[in-house]
Amino acid sequence: xxISGYRDLAASLRxxxxxxxxxxxxxxxxxxxxxxxxxxxxxxxxxxxxxxETEGLVTAIRRRGTVVRERPRMRRLGVDRYSKxxxxxxxxxxxxxxxxxSGRQWKPTDQTNTVELVDADTEVAEAFGVEPGTPVYExxxxxxxxxxxxxxxxxxxxxxxxxxxxxxxxxxxxxxxxGGFAVLTLQGYEPDHMTETVYARMPSxxxxxxxxxxxxxPVMVLTRLTYTAANTLVEYARGVHAASRFAWxxxxxxxx
Numbered sequence: 715x716x717i718s719g720y721r722d723l724a725a726s727l728r729x730x731x732x733x734x735x736x737x738x739x740x741x742x743x744x745x746x747x748x749x750x751x752x753x754x755x756x757x758x759x760x761x762x763x764x765x766x767e768t769e770g771l772v773t774a775i776r777r778r779g780t781v782v783r784e785r786p787r788m789r790r791l792g793v794d795r796y797s798k799x800x801x802x803x804x805x806x807x808x809x810x811x812x813x814x815x816s817g818r819q820w821k822p823t824d825q826t827n828t829v830e831l832v833d834a835d836t837e838v839a840e841a842f843g844v845e846p847g848t849p850v851y852e853x854x855x856x857x858x859x860x861x862x863x864x865x866x867x868x869x870x871x872x873x874x875x876x877x878x879x880x881x882x883x884x885x886x887x888x889x890x891x892x893g894g895f896a897v898l899t900l901q902g903y904e905p906d907h908m909t910e911t912v913y914a915r916m917p918s919x920x921x922x923x924x925x926x927x928x929x930x931x932p933v934m935v936l937t938r939l940t941y942t943a944a945n946t947l948v949e950y951a952r953g954v955h956a957a958s959r960f961a962w963x964x965x966x967x968x969x970x
Contacts (some may be wrong), residue, residue, distance in 0.1 A: 720761035742780040768930035770958045788816040792964030807893035822887030826856045841950040865955035906943040
C-alpha cells in the first residue's frame with residue numbers, strides 16, 4: 715500500500731504485527747530503516763510508532779528499541795474465582811484461581827502484603843456505615859505474574875471483624891489457608907454475596923511506576939463489596955488492574 719502519512723504507516727505496521735511478521739517479543743526495525751523502507755520521514759515513523767504504543771501493541775525499551783508486546787492475557791474469572799470449593803474446601807484464593815485458569819504457575823509470595831490501621835476515607839466510611847476518619851484496617855497487596863505486576867488490591871475491614879486474625883498480619887501472600895474469606899468465615903462472617911463495579915481510566919504516575927505500565931495504557935478499576943448472608947459488609951476492596959494483562963471472563967446462568 716502507498717504510505718501517505720503516519721496513520722497509513724501505523725496501519726501497515728499493525729497488520730504486520732497481527733499477521734506474525736513481527737511476533738511478540740521481537741523488535742521492530744530501527745526508525746531510520748522504517749523511514750527508508752516506506753519512503754517517509756523520521757517524524758512520520760515516530761508518530762506511527764506512537765499510535766502503536768497507545769494501542770498497547772508495542773513498547774519502547776531503552777537500549778533495545780521498539781518491542782512487540784506479549785499478547786496472551788491472563789483470564790480474570792468472574793464468579794468462579796470466588797467459588798467456595800476453592801477457598802473454603804481447598805486452598806486456592808482468587809488471584810490463584812485466575813492463574814490456574816490461565817495455565818500460569820503461581821506461588822503465595824506472588825502477592826505482597828502491607829497492613830495498617832488507617833482512618834476511613836469517605837468511600838470506605840459510606841460503605842461500612844461509619845463516620846469518615848473511623849479506624850479501619852487497610853490490607854494492600856501488589857500481585858505479580860512472575861516478575862510482571864498485574865494489579866493492586868487494597869481491602870478494608872472493621873477492626874471488630876478481623877482484630878487478632880491473619881488478615882492483619884503483614885506476612886506476604888494470602889492470609890493463611892483459604893485466604894481472607896476463610897479467615898472471615900472462621901470469625902463468623904462467612905462471605906455470601908458481593909457486588910463488583912468495574913470501570914476504566916488513565917493511571918496516575920504512581921500507578922504507572924508500580925504496575926510498570928507502557929505509555930498510554932489505561933487501567934481497569936474494580937470495587938468489591940463482600941457481604942454475609944445477613945447482609946453485613948465484611949470487606950470493601952479496591953483493585954487497579956493493568957488493562958492489557960487481563961481478559962475479564964464471566965460465566966453465569968441467565969436470570970428469569
